[in-house]
Every structure is written in C-alpha cells, then in structure tokens.
Amino acid sequence: MQKLLTKYWLALHLAVLSLAAWLSVLYPGMGMTLSLFWLSFFAVQTFVLLPSMLLGETMGAARLRACLNAVQDPFVYAGLALVIFACIQWLNSGCSLTYLDDVELWRYGPPPVGWLPCSVEPFPAFMVFALFAVGVIGGWIFRNGVGKAGKRFFLGTVSMFSGCVAIYMVVMSLTGGQPYAAWAVLPEGSSWGMCFGFWLLVALGGHLNFREGGFAKTLIWSFFSLLGNLAGLLQFGSLLCIILFGVVALFLLGYWMFFLMRQTVGGLARLKLLLCVAVAGVALFLLFYLFPGNPVKEKVAQMADAQYYETLLDGRRFQEPLAWRIWQDRPWTGVGASGFTHYSRTLIEESDWARLNAYGGHLSNDWLQFLTEYGIIGAGLLLGLLIVLLIPLFSRMRVFSRTVMSSRVGGSLTDLDPYVVSGIAAVALVLLLSFLFSPFQSGAMLVSFMYVLAVIPGFLPTGVGNK
Numbered sequence: 110m111q112k113l114l115t116k117y118w119l120a121l122h123l124a125v126l127s128l129a130a131w132l133s134v135l136y137p138g139m140g141m142t143l144s145l146f147w148l149s150f151f152a153v154q155t156f157v158l159l160p161s162m163l164l165g166e167t168m169g170a171a172r173l174r175a176c177l178n179a180v181q182d183p184f185v186y187a188g189l190a191l192v193i194f195a196c197i198q199w200l201n202s203g204c205s206l207t208y209l210d211d212v213e214l215w216r217y218g219p220p221p222v223g224w225l226p227c228s229v230e231p232f233p234a235f236m237v238f239a240l241f242a243v244g245v246i247g248g249w250i251f252r253n254g255v256g257k258a259g260k261r262f263f264l265g266t267v268s269m270f271s272g273c274v275a276i277y278m279v280v281m282s283l284t285g286g287q288p289y290a291a292w293a294v295l296p297e298g299s300s301w302g303m304c305f306g307f308w309l310l311v312a313l314g315g316h317l318n319f320r321e322g323g324f325a326k327t328l329i330w331s332f333f334s335l336l337g338n339l340a341g342l343l344q345f346g347s348l349l350c351i352i353l354f355g356v357v358a359l360f361l362l363g364y365w366m367f368f369l370m371r372q373t374v375g376g377l378a379r380l381k382l383l384l385c386v387a388v389a390g391v392a393l394f395l396l397f398y399l400f401p402g403n404p405v406k407e408k409v410a411q412m413a414d415a416q417y418y419e420t421l422l423d424g425r426r427f428q429e430p431l432a433w434r435i436w437q438d439r440p441w442t443g444v445g446a447s448g449f450t451h452y453s454r455t456l457i458e459e460s461d462w463a464r465l466n467a468y469g470g471h472l473s474n475d476w477l478q479f480l481t482e483y484g485i486i487g488a489g490l491l492l493g494l495l496i497v498l499l500i501p502l503f504s505r506m507r508v509f510s511r512t513v514m515s516s517r518v519g520g521s522l523t524d525l526d527p528y529v530v531s532g533i534a535a536v537a538l539v540l541l542l543s544f545l546f547s548p549f550q551s552g553a554m555l556v557s558f559m560y561v562l563a564v565i566p567g568f569l570p571t572g573v574g575n576k
Contacts, residue, residue, distance in 0.1 A: 115161065115162050115168075116161060116256060116258045116259055116262070117259055117262050118155060118159050119152070119155050119156060119159055119160065119250065119254060120255055120260065120263040120266075121262070121263075121266070122148070122151060122155050123152055123247050123250060123251070123255070123560070124263050124266045124267050126148045126152055126246075126247060127247070127267050127270070127556060127557070127560060128267075128270050129141070129145055129148050130145060130240060130243050130552055130553060130556045131274060131552075131553040131556075133145055133236070133239070133240075133552065134240075134552045134553045135274075135553075137236065139232070139235075142235060142236055142239045143239075145239040145240070145243050146239060146242065148243075149242055149243055149246045152246060153246060156179075156250045156253075156254045157172065157175075158172070160172060160174075160175035160253075160254035161255050161256030161258075161259050162256070163256075175253050178253040179253045179254070182249055182252055182253055184248055184252060184497045184498065184563075185249045187490060187493045187494050187497055188241075188244075188245030188246075188248060188249060188494060189245070190490055191241055191487070191490040191491065192238070192241050192242050192245055194483070194486060194487050194490060195234070195237050195238040195242075195487075196238050197225055198227060198228045198234045198237070198238070198443075198445050198446065198483075198487075199228060199231060199234035199235045199237075199238045201220050201221055201225045201226060201227040201228070202220070202227060202228035202229065202230060202231040202445060203221060203227075203228075203229075203230075203231065204217040204218055204227065204229045205217070205218045206218075206455075214455065215455050216455055217451065217452065217455065225442070226442035226445070226483075226484070226486070226487070227439075227444075227445055228445025229444065229445055229447065229448050229452075230445075230446075230447060230451075233445070233446040233447040234445050234446045236446065240552035240555060240556060243552075243556055244555060244556045244559040244560070245559075247556070247559065247560050248494075248498065248559050248562075248563040251263075251563040251564050251567070252501075252563050252567075255564075255567070257567060260528075260564045260567050260568070261315075261318065261526075261528065261568075263560075263564065264311060264315055264528055264532075264561070264564060265315050265330065265334075267557075268308050268311055268312040268315055268330075268334040268338070269330060271304070271305060271308035271312075271334070271337065271338055271341075271557075272305075272333035272334045272335070272336065272337025272338050272341075273333055273337060274341075275301075275337040275338050275340055275341025275344075276333070276336075276337040276341075278301065278341060278344070278345070279340045279341055279344045279345075282345075283344075292345055293345055294407075295347075296347070296421070297421065297424065297468070297473070297546065298345065298347025298349075298546070299345040299346075300546075300547065300551030300553075301345045301551065301553070302341065302342050302344070302345035302346025302347065302350055302351075303342075303346060303350055303539060303542060303546065303548040303554060304341075304548070304551060304553050304554045304557060305338045305339075305340075305341030305345065305346070306338070306341075306346055306350060306351075306354035307535045307539050307548075307554065307557060307558070308334070308338045308535075308557065309334075309339055309342055309354065309358065310357055310358060310361060310531050310535035311532055311535050311561060312334035312335055312338060312531075313358060313361040313362070313365070313531050314526075314527035314528045314530055314531025314532065315334065315528060315531070316330075316365075316527075317368055317369075317527040318528070342354055343405050343408075344405070347546070348408045349545070350546070351408065353538060353541075354538065357535075357538050361530070361531055364527075368527065421473070424468060424473055425473045427464065428468065428472050428473060429472070429473075429474070429477065431449070431453045431457070432449060432472055432477050432478065432480075432481045435448070435449060435452045435453065435456070435481050436480055436481045436484075438452075439484060440485060441484045441485050441486055442483075442484040442486060442487070443480070443482045443483040443484035443487055444481065444482055445482060445483075446482060447482075448481070448482045449472065449478060449482055450465065453465055471547035472547055473546055473547065474543075474544055474545070474547070475544070475547050475549040475550065476488065476492075476543065476544065478547060478550065479491055479549075494559075498559070498562045498563055499562070501566040502533070502565065502566045502569075505566050505569035505570065505571065506569060508569070508571075509524075512570060525568070525569075526568035526569075528564075528565060528568055529569060532561050532562075532564070532565035533565065535561065536558065536561060536562050536565075539554070539558055
C-alpha cells in the first residue's frame with residue numbers, strides 16, 4: 110500500500126484526469142466539463158499530500174521539496190496566465206449578431222467589456238478554459254511531483270486508455286454509428302486519428318519496458334496499446350498522417366531491433382515481444398477483414414489521386430485569408446474559442462457556408478488559429494508554455510550526451526529510456542503536423558501533448574534519483 114501511495118497514486122490521478130479530458134471532448138456537455146475541475150482539484154490535493162519521494166527522503170521533506178520546486182517553476186506562472194486569459198474570455202463572452210443597414214451586412218457587436226478578451230459563445234470558451242486548466246495542472250505536477258516510476262506507469266496506463274477508446278470508436282464507425290462513421294471519411298481526417306497515432310508512437314517505446322514482464326501481461330497491453338491505437342490511426346487519420354506516422358513507426362521498430370541487439374536480453378524475451386506484435390497485427394487484419402466497407406482501402410487509393418492533394422491545398426487557400434482578416438479586428442486578444450467559424454460566416458457568401466462547415470471550424474494551421482482566436486497575447490502564452498516545456502528536454506539531453514561521450518565504457522542511444530526516444534518522436538511529429546492540420550484544436554490531443562512533453566525529461570539524468 111505504501112508503494113502504491115508514494116509511487117503511483119498521483120500518476121493514477123493524472124491518468125484519470127487525462128481520460129476525463131478525452132471523454133469531455135468525445136461527449137461535450139456542462140457536466141463532463143465541470144468534472145474536469147473537480148478531478149483537477151483532487152490531483153492538486155494529492156500533489157500536496159502525496160508527491161513522489163526521492164530515495165532516503167521522508168514524506169514531509171518530499172512535500173516541502175515538491176512545493177518549493179513548483180513555486181520556482183516558470184511553467185506554473187506561464188500556465189496560470191494562460192488559464193486566467195481563457196477564464197476572462199469565458200466570463201466576457203456573448204457577442205450578439207446585428208444587421209448593419211448602412212452597409213447591408215451582418216456583424217458581431219462588441220462584448221460586455223470591449224477591451225478585455227472575449228468569446229462569441231460561452232460554452233466553447235468554458236470548454237477551452239477547462240482544458241487549459243487540465244493541461245497546465247497536469248504539466249506542473251509532472252514536472253515537480255511525480256517520480257520516474259509514476260511517469261512510466263502513467264504513460265503505460267494512458268496508452269491502454271487510448272487503445273480502448275480507439276477500438277470502441279473504430280467498431281462504432283465500422284457499424285455505421287455517428288458521428289464516428291462521418292469522422293472516418295473526412296478528406297482531411299479527424300484529430301482523433303492523430304491522437305491515436307501519437308499514443309501509438311509512445312506505446313512503441315513502452316513496449317520495450319515489458320521485456321522482463323510476463324507474457325500474458327505483455328500481450329494484453331500490446332493488444333490495446335498497439336492494436337487499438339493503430340486501428341484508430343488507420344480509421345480516423347488522413348492519408349498524409351497515416352504515411353508520416355507509419356514512417357516514424359518504422360523508425361521506432363528499427364530502434365527496437367538496435368535496442369534488443371545491444372541489451373543483454375535473452376532470446377525468449379525477444380521472441381515474446383515480437384510475438385505480441387505479431388498477434389496484434391493479425392488481430393488488426395481480422396478486424397478490418399470483418400468489415401470490408403471500411404475506408405482504409407479508399408485512403409490507400411488516394412495516394413495516386415492528385416485531386417486529394419489539390420483539395421487539401423484548396424482548403425488552405427480558402428481559410429487563411431479569412432483568418433488574417435478576422436485577426437486584424439482583434440489582434441491582441443482574438444475573437445475567442447470557435448470564433449473563426451462565427452466571424453467567417455459574416456465575411457463570405459451564404460453559398461460558401463457549407464464549404465466552411467465542412468472543415469469543422471478548424472484551420473489547416475493550429476498556430477494561425479491560435480493567433481486568430483486568442484490573439485497575440487493568448488498565442489504568445491501558448492508558445493511560452495511550449496518553450497518552457499522544451500527547455501528541460503534540450504538541457505537534459507545535452508547532459509546525457511556529455512555523459513555518454515565522457516564514459517570510458519561507451520554508450521549509445523540504447524542507454525536512453527525507450528520512452529524518451531518514442532516520446533520525442535511523437536512530440537516532434539505532432540508539432541510538425543500542427544502547421545499542416547489542426548491537431549491541437551482537439552482537447553484530447555492538446556492535453557496528451559502537454560503531458561507527454563512534461564513527462565519525458567524526467568527519464569533523462571539529472572543527478573538525483575527518484576524512487
């Protein structure tokens with residue numbers, strides 16, 4: 110019980126908080142959104158009472174260390190500023206649509222307080238406020254209160270959560286359930302496809318951590334984490350996303366071979382890992398074989414279709430001028446969550462509304478949408494959070510490279526925890542895709558990205574060992 114409370118209890122709270130964030134996106138509603146604040150409160154309470162302990166450390170000393178680190182963490186202050194900004198947008202929401210007789214156009218009126226950040230509708234702004242709070246709270250807890258064992262437990266657990274959600278959504282889609290079936294045939298793909306691809310890459314690194322575990326446990330974890338997330342990527346991802354995630358996954362499989370060859374792992378353990386992957390692959394084939402009408406074949410056929418790529422470029426040419434025009438109206442504070450869709454309808458002809466709705470209110474560039482909806486201030490705070498999360502990753506990688514180079518025994522990439530390699534690959538790919546698609550407009554993807562980026566520096570050497 111003591112081991113559970115001091116190593117895994119806090120990580121378990123954050124895993125439940127992640128799942129709640131996913132469900133709030135999948136089934137949006139006031140009740141699910143309010144639950145995010147309650148679960149965040151419980152996570153903060155657990156952080157204060159039961160942070161992970163260092164070797165030889167008392168619980169009182171661990172609490173003091175964790176709280177002092179949190180007070181000195183710049184991520185806390187940048188995140189708090191972002192959450193306050195989102196809260197103001199929500200509280201100052203409500204812009205009425207009025208008809209201007211002199212120009213014969215519909216325009217949105219000013220918010221209750223004109224100079225403060227605002228949003229057109231309250232609920233989307235409240236949803237963004239809740240998701241930002243979840244991401245920031247989880248990020249600073251991971252940075253200051255969770256040890257290596259807890260972080261590894263979190264990544265493995267959420268990989269399974271992701272696979273379970275993916276399998277459920279794939280089955281619902283293949284049986285015609287809505288909106289899952291519609292998401293599967295979107296030309297630009299769904300953000301869920303990228304989210305499942307992200308956790309697939311993370312899980313590929315975690316699979317190597319089971320080389321000493323039992324076969325049944327490894328097989329169950331592989332079935333959900335690898336099969337589930339891969340099925341979700343194929344069903345809901347766009348063609349370009351499937352190609353890019355597939356290339357990175359092949360790189361990680363090559364890293365597997367290199368890792369297993371350099372490690373002192375018995376042949377039976379290697380066979381067990383490969384057998385689990387083979388079983389998951391066969392199960393994936395059978396899953397799609399039972400439903401011959403699945404969209405995967407159509408996505409493969411699109412590779413040689415020039416019209417597919419022209420459609421993607423045409424969408425960008427249609428969206429980006431609208432975004433820049435909207436941004437010029439409120440450059441500093443933006444037009445609020447979902448504001449791009451609302452304001453765009455006042456700038457285009459009614460005949461183009463169906464075309465605008467086809468994109469689901471998302472731009473093909475996350476950072477342009479952040480700039481449009483949150484302005485220079487909000488987008489700057491998000492960029493600041495990203496930089497703060499990247500700083501320890503780069504600094505600790507630099508320490509690791511120096512340690513390897515100065516070691517007389519020698520070292521290589523296999524000296525890294527496998528989660529570091531797969532986590533960096535997943536984070537880098539999604540960050541690249543954020544300039545081509547809109548993964549971060551999904552709260553599930555945004556929270557997952559922030560959590561994984563806050564976790565992986567903890568597996569790099571710092572000179573202090575966590576229990």
